[in-house]
Amino acid sequence: MRSADHSDRDDRDTSWNGTRLTVDARGRRCPLPIIELARRIRDIDVGADLQLWADDPAAAHDVPAWCRMRVQELISTRKLPGGGTAYLVRRLS
Amino acid sequence: MRNVPAYLDHASTAVLHPAAREALLAALDDGWADPARLYRDARRARMLLDASRETVAAVLGARPDEVSFTSSGTHAAQLAILGAAGARRRSGTRMLVSAVEHSCVLHAARWHENAGGTVDTVGVDRFGRVDPAGFTPPPGTALASLQHANHEVATIQPVAAVADVLHTAGVPLHVDAAMSAGRIPVDVVALGADLLSASAHKFGGPAGVGILVVRTGRRWRNPLPTDEREGGRAGGFPNVAAIVATAAALHARTIEIADETPRLAGYVERLRTRLPHLVADVELLGDPDPAGRLPHLLTFSCLYVDGEALLGELDRAGIAVSSGSSCTSDALTPSHVLAAMGALTQGNIRVSFGRESDGADVDALLAVLPEAVARVRERAGAVGL
Numbered sequence: 001m002r003s004a005d006h007s008d009r010d011d012r013d014t015s016w017n018g019t020r021l022t023v024d025a026r027g028r029r030c031p032l033p034i035i036e037l038a039r040r041i042r043d044i045d046v047g048a049d050l051q052l053w054a055d056d057p058a059a060a061h062d063v064p065a066w067c068r069m070r071v072q073e074l075i076s077t078r079k080l081p082g083g084g085t086a087y088l089v090r091r092l093s
Numbered sequence: 094m095r096n097v098p099a100y101l102d103h104a105s106t107a108v109l110h111p112a113a114r115e116a117l118l119a120a121l122d123d124g125w126a127d128p129a130r131l132y133r134d135a136r137r138a139r140m141l142l143d144a145s146r147e148t149v150a151a152v153l154g155a156r157p158d159e160v161s162f163t164s165s166g167t168h169a170a171q172l173a174i175l176g177a178a179g180a181r182r183r184s185g186t187r188m189l190v191s192a193v194e195h196s197c198v199l200h201a202a203r204w205h206e207n208a209g210g211t212v213d214t215v216g217v218d219r220f221g222r223v224d225p226a227g228f229t230p231p232p233g234t235a236l237a238s239l240q241h242a243n244h245e246v247a248t249i250q251p252v253a254a255v256a257d258v259l260h261t262a263g264v265p266l267h268v269d270a271a272m273s274a275g276r277i278p279v280d281v282v283a284l285g286a287d288l289l290s291a292s293a294h295k296f297g298g299p300a301g302v303g304i305l306v307v308r309t310g311r312r313w314r315n316p317l318p319t320d321e322r323e324g325g326r327a328g329g330f331p332n333v334a335a336i337v338a339t340a341a342a343l344h345a346r347t348i349e350i351a352d353e354t355p356r357l358a359g360y361v362e363r364l365r366t367r368l369p370h371l372v373a374d375v376e377l378l379g380d381p382d383p384a385g386r387l388p389h390l391l392t393f394s395c396l397y398v399d400g401e402a403l404l405g406e407l408d409r410a411g412i413a414v415s416s417g418s419s420c421t422s423d424a425l426t427p428s429h430v431l432a433a434m435g436a437l438t439q440g441n442i443r444v445s446f447g448r449e450s451d452g453a454d455v456d457a458l459l460a461v462l463p464e465a466v467a468r469v470r471e472r473a474g475a476v477g478l
Binding site for chain 2: 029030031032034035038039056057058060061062064065066068069
């Protein structure tokens, strides 16, 4: 996982261009962003990516932990201009 | 005295030990006078204070004149850290702390930073344990601070190895023994501690007493105005009765823990074995090897669970535990310990046993927890994920 504070470089990161699905969980508190992530990742194919947008501080720890426990992959993160963080997650299983 | 059917939060505070209660009541009558004065009642208070210091020193492997009593464990840790850093200013202003220290240590480190010092944080592995090599001090390091055992996940730190690394470079180590004192043997020489702090209420003493050990020959200067009390290390009139009770509790614990440890470790082992079968998506935290952790504490996290809601469900069932989840903190940030370990922070529960715990407490938790987790998940719409 890359550190979250490389937003300039991440904005040019082509890995973000292929996402079809964005789940906006900003304003929702722990554990709701992770529940949304778990629910919506079933809407994409294995090998595809989704973006989770969250501003809950716990998400920074729980998104990687969820990926580890559920055998999915956190590809990258970046800061969102209006606050919060975007998590790029690939469905592996 | 306890109104909670299953008090499983002994790591927050232990129940007052019967030996401490007895000593406290006796010392309220016998030790009320000012121990600094020169008359019969004052001498008796002084004698009680000195005897308590000798008892505590003997348990910790220290000399009596190395032991001072403060008004809390937090106060003791702050004095240890800021006093050593201040006295070693000419050697440098850098301080090393682990990422999983108790907040009182991190707050003292922040204070040091605000006063112009530098603080380096040493990371931990997934069990919450530091690598001794991480404490190799850069030039200009005044002090390092490391807990004996972690207060949230029970992991015992390689303190003696860290002390070796530091001492090779002439850097002193403060050991926060608040979680370990009265639970496992704590010996300042074996640990290689130059300074050590502990808290009475964590091991069955009364609240309001901290223990500060400053080993002979170590540079230390009180960061606060001093008076003649406690060898100039902790100002103000000492609470003699509470200090007597502290010594009684610590002494009683050293005798008890040999029998108690396997009993409490058995409760923890039972939880570690049963919980993954009873609760889906539960992550047990801390060292799976019993030799690497305190015997009386288990922390786990449940996926898709609101920690505060789960605490509420357990409280309604008469079960008292604590949580490191973000929703249970005022700042809405999760526990820095769980974060440093890369652990799941949601649905986090810390269960800690004590001398009063029995198998029925474990039964109660195992009976209530699975349905409580299921209800909280259902309310959040987290079913079948």
